Amino acid sequence: MQLSRCGAAGDRVSIGRFTFSWLATFAIAASAFFFTATLPAAALSEIKREELPAPASPEEAPEKSVPLPDPIQTTPPTGAKPDEAEPEEEEPEQVEPGQPAQPNGATQGVDDPNAPLPEILYDLEKLPEPVRRMRQLILDAAKTGDIEKLRPLIGSGDDATQLSLAEVEGDAIDFLRGLSGDTEGQEILAILEEVLTSGYVHLDPGTPQELYAWPYFFAMPLEKLTSPQRVELFKIVTAGDYEDMKTYGTYTFYRAGIAPDGQWVFFVAGE
Structure with a gap:
């Protein structure tokens, strides 16, 4: 068991x-x-984990490469607009040596023979008061026969009266005396008086070049002068002078200009 x-x-x-x-x-x-x-x-x-690269830190990240423009390239890329050219500045009008800028029509004369003829004026009441006053002062000085009386009216500096188309050297009164046929300058005073008692024209109204000029022939083509107007012209110039002027087609003897503010702008002769 x-x-x-x-x-x-x-x-x-x-x-x-x-x-x-x-x-x-x-x-x-x-x-x-x-x-x-x-x-x-x-x-x-595990294998995939080993193949993946570790993420780079911001400090180790490579910088992106930016292509630089070709320094030799002279044409703009497609679609680009070329720079707009800057407008060229207008060069100021050049004045030849010895030729000062002519103020307010001293050489204006007749620019266009086909232009309408200017109105010929004789009524002194139509002159502005400063113009009328300066004209009378010049006439009063001329009638004295003493050319020195013109000195305070001519002035000096930039506002001095223009007495020649070329630069005036030396004393203005001596220059005027030298233009006269006599030694005292009385012939030039007689011409100045005759010029300022003739008819006048009002030029460039309402502009900075506005001017009252004597005699009116200065602003008219000679071939358009009437017979009575030629009689007035021969009070200032001779027939021989007139024939010479016809070569230029304009009056080239002495003329005077006064600005609306009463400044005696010029008293010159020549072309």
């Missing part, structure tokens, strides 16, 4: 060991299968 119990117990022990061994084997096999099944995915994940 004891042997039977021992045998039965040994059988149970053997069965238990067998069962444990089988379970262990199954567990090991299952673990191996699970490990084997999951290995490729894990390995692949």
